[in-house]
Amino acid sequence: ATPHFIYGTINNNKSVVCEKTRILTEKLQKTGIDIRIYPGSEVFISPEIPMLLDKDEICTLNHSSYILVELPMMSIPPYTEEILYQIRLRGKIPIIAHPERNQQIASDPNKLYDLIERGALSQVNAASIRGLFGKAACEAAYTLLRHNMVHFISSDAHTCRGRSPKMKEAREIIESEFGGALASCLFERNAYSILNKKPLAVPDPERVVNKRSYIISFFTNWVEKLQRKA
Secondary structure, X not given: OOOEEEOOXXXXXXXXXHHHHHHHHHHHXXXXXXXXXXXXXXXXXXXXXXXXXXXXXXXXXHHOOEEEEEOOOOOOOOOHHHHXXXXXXXXXXXXXXXXXXXHHHHHOOHHHHHHHXXXXXXXXXXXXXXXXXXXXHHHHHHXXXXXXXXXXXXXXXXXXXXXXXXXXXXXXXXXXXXXXXXXHHHHHHXXXXXXXXXXXXXXXXXXXXXXXXXXXXXHHHHHXXXXXXX
């Protein structure tokens, strides 16, 4: 469970999330529903995050070293790299929530590459894979997947209806497009590692080459091949 935490607006701090998670878990057990809810938060990025971590106000994912961080939809704040660096200094690993929905990352996926190179991970919405957040988010999600810049796929569920946790179709798409091994990592193994407080083995991200750079690279490689043959 990753309810929103927005400093000064939605103060779902650690004690609140843990208490409500405990109450919900007890109710589930009493009704015979065999599901366990783990505490977490989706923390909207702000300059106050280091201070909140120092005060133990933020609920990480199941009390692990992983923290889910949300960026604004339209931009990447100028203090983002510094805040992610401060999170890492405190022994935490930031996971960027739905980067494919951030307009700047969708336009230039290498902005996420730079954040991953600095120690962040990323989590894409299942609904983006299915195209429910529009063409730009869907194309960005596939670009990030093709360049090893996605480490988790989640429901980002908000309700039981319009934003319900429909994961099966997204998993089938990933299996079809990228293979079962990657689908297992994105939907199961990596999340299991977090819940059990284990380190993740993730591939190196690949920088996205724009069309002009690709043409230059292709031409250079072609010339080199001709020279070797000569």
